[in-house]
Amino acid sequence: MIVVGLWIATKRIDYTWRWNRIPQYFVYHDKDAKTSDVDGTVTSLVNIGNQTTVTVRSEDGDDSTYIIDTKTANLKVDEYLLEGDTVGSIAEWKAGPLSVGLWVTLWISAVASVIGLVIGVVTGLCRVSQNLTLRQLSITYIEIIRGTPLLVQLFIFYFFLGTVLDIGRIPSGIGALGIFAGAYVAEIIRAGIQSIPKGQMEAARSLGMNVPKAMVYIILPQAFKRTLPPLAGQFISLIKDSSLVSVIAITDLTKSGREVITSTFAVFEIWFVVAFLYLILTFSLSQVVAWVERRLAVSD
Amino acid sequence: MIKTVDLEKVFVVRDQEVRAVDGITTHIKSGEVVVVIGPSGSGKSTYLRCLNGLETLTAGHVHVDGIDLADRKTDMNKVRREVGMVFQQFNLFPHKTVLENLVLAQMKVRKRKRSEAEEKGRTLLKKVGISEKESSYPSQLSGGQQQRVAIARALAMEPKVMLFDEPTSALDPEMVGEVLEVMKQLAREGMTMVVVTHEMGFAREVADRVLFMDYGKLVEEGTPEHFFEEPKEERAKLFLRQVL
Ligand SMILES: Nc1ncnc2c1ncn2[C@@H]1O[C@H](COP(=O)(O)OP(=O)(O)OP(=O)(O)O)[C@@H](O)[C@H]1O
Ligand SMILES: [Mg+2]
Numbered sequence: 262m263i264v265v266g267l268w269i270a271t272k273r274i275d276y277t278w279r280w281n282r283i284p285q286y287f288v289y290h291d292k293d294a295k296t297s298d299v300d301g302t303v304t305s306l307v308n309i310g311n312q313t314t315v316t317v318r319s320e321d322g323d324d325s326t327y328i329i330d331t332k333t334a335n336l337k338v339d340e341y342l343l344e345g346d347t348v349g350s351i352a353e354w355k356a357g358p359l360s361v362g363l364w365v366t367l368w369i370s371a372v373a374s375v376i377g378l379v380i381g382v383v384t385g386l387c388r389v390s391q392n393l394t395l396r397q398l399s400i401t402y403i404e405i406i407r408g409t410p411l412l413v414q415l416f417i418f419y420f421f422l423g424t425v426l427d428i429g430r431i432p433s434g435i436g437a438l439g440i441f442a443g444a445y446v447a448e449i450i451r452a453g454i455q456s457i458p459k460g461q462m463e464a465a466r467s468l469g470m471n472v473p474k475a476m477v478y479i480i481l482p483q484a485f486k487r488t489l490p491p492l493a494g495q496f497i498s499l500i501k502d503s504s505l506v507s508v509i510a511i512t513d514l515t516k517s518g519r520e521v522i523t524s525t526f527a528v529f530e531i532w533f534v535v536a537f538l539y540l541i542l543t544f545s546l547s548q549v550v551a552w553v554e555r556r557l558a559v560s561d
Numbered sequence: 562m563i564k565t566v567d568l569e570k571v572f573v574v575r576d577q578e579v580r581a582v583d584g585i586t587t588h589i590k591s592g593e594v595v596v597v598i599g600p601s602g603s604g605k606s607t608y609l610r611c612l613n614g615l616e617t618l619t620a621g622h623v624h625v626d627g628i629d630l631a632d633r634k635t636d637m638n639k640v641r642r643e644v645g646m647v648f649q650q651f652n653l654f655p656h657k658t659v660l661e662n663l664v665l666a667q668m669k670v671r672k673r674k675r676s677e678a679e680e681k682g683r684t685l686l687k688k689v690g691i692s693e694k695e696s697s698y699p700s701q702l703s704g705g706q707q708q709r710v711a712i713a714r715a716l717a718m719e720p721k722v723m724l725f726d727e728p729t730s731a732l733d734p735e736m737v738g739e740v741l742e743v744m745k746q747l748a749r750e751g752m753t754m755v756v757v758t759h760e761m762g763f764a765r766e767v768a769d770r771v772l773f774m775d776y777g778k779l780v781e782e783g784t785p786e787h788f789f790e791e792p793k794e795e796r797a798k799l800f801l802r803q804v805l
Contacts, residue, residue, distance in 0.1 A: 458652075460650050461654065464646075465666075468718055483654075483655065483656050560657075560698040
């Protein structure tokens with residue numbers, strides 16, 4: 262239904278789909294020309310499969326070798342080459358902008374998630390601690406982050422902190438994302454800790470464990486299990502929110518998409534592809550989490 | 562073993578003072594089995610929890626083996642490892658297997674090697690009669706089995722005293738016996754025990770002394786014979802008439 266509807270709609274505005282132009286933005290075949298580094302004589306041509314290894318001996322007697330595609334080898338043994346002469350060329354697969362952007366999005370999100378998790382656990386623990394100062398500090402942090410838009414935080418990070426502390430755009434972007442996620446993770450962790458019955462802490466303490474040990478061995482493992490679904494949701498949001506870093510000129514998936522559009526005008530195709538790639542990332546993450554959940558469910 | 566002097570615990574709930582424990586002075590001797598009984602809300606649990614510092618004291622003193630819990634310099638964790646506690650709700654660690662429940666604190670608190678802790682754990686599981694369940698998770702056990710694991714877990718720390726807070730109240734009637742049996746055996750072995758319970762049969766049979774509490778106060782104390790046959794206090798008589 263939807264597909265048919267879209268098809269009719271695009272027909273009406275006379276849009277020509279050019280899906281065939283998309284794959285080259287993932288990978289493309291690029292000819293890499295090899296030129297001789299020295300003046301010398303070709304001493305041997307060895308064919309291995311589709312490739313040829315060319316050995317050139319310079320006047321000083323040093324050998325240099327070049328691997329090229331056999332198709333492009335138009336040399337004979339004993340032919341004399343000057344420095345800069347073409348030996349041949351080799352075609353290689355190269356990652357296109359969409360692949361590179363996907364990779365950037367993936368690792369930026371991964372690093373920001375780890376930072377967010379660490380900040381979140383620490384803040385979450387402060388949030389439930391007996392110490393009033395720690396509690397208030399953590400509440401302040403959480404309120405500030407949750408009360409301001411991520412986009413504004415990114416700009417502050419990039420233009421203010423990035424300039425003052427002289428950090429690059431990628432660290433600024435990752436930092437902003439991590440700190441943003443940390444506030445939400447903290448609330449999830451706090452709720453998780455508070456959902457564990459009081460008896461667990463009392464049992465641990467009655468065995469002589471101090472609070473840190475009881476937290477690490479008794480409370481947090483149980484809380485972690487309970488908070489896994491909301492944490493997964495948070496990290497899925499983080500992957501999606503990471504698309505905002507394109508505004509500070511980080512070439513993530515979204516920005517790559519925009520760049521490809523400027524050279525292809527395949528607006529519809531590219532946005533669909535970009536959406537699909539985000540979906541693959543988030544879907545993989547939720548599959549991993551579902552697997553971990555099943556593993557942890559043995560004690561239920 | 563445990564001395565309490567004018568022990569007081571006051572909870573403040575919405576500006577209302579609840580005197581849960583109101584001036585209790587007792588001496589629990591080594592090897593003694595003391596049963597604490599009293600109506601609901603009389604402060605039995607709170608009294609027990611003061612003995613291992615799970616509640617902070619409002620006033621008075623608790624001396625465990627000569628160490629004053631009211632002293633700010635006292636390391637509570639050191640005291641607690643000598644005082645085992647068994648809870649009404651078992652409070653086993655649900656994410657750990659039965660054996661791990663017994664092993665964890667031995668390793669993390671007593672700093673025992675895993676092999677040593679596991680051996681100790683297995684011996685105790687055998688003693689409470691559930692060695693075949695060592696790799697099950699608590700949720701896979703019946704209430705009676707869970708409570709026996711909880712007792713074994715406390716014993717694994719080799720405590721000098723065991724505190725029991727209504728250990729059979731959350732159990733189905735048919736499982737009460739198996740837990741009481743384990744406790745009786747412990748008593749026979751000479752363990753110092755303080756037991757809050759509504760099991761009058763257990764009190765009669767095992768207790769060296771009965772403490773009767775009401776409204777946070779120690780109303781009457783004595784041997785089971787004295788307490789069950791000829792209580793002096795009106796409130797104790799009333800209570801016994803209701804439960805027996
Ligand atoms: N954490 C707490 N905060 C406020 N009040 C409390 C708290 N714990 C206990 N109390 C109050 O202290 C009083 C004594 O409670 P406690 O649990 O010691 O009684 P109990 O004799 O063990 O009763 P039960 O037989 O029902 O277990 C009760 O009035 C109870 O409401
Ligand atoms: Mg109670």
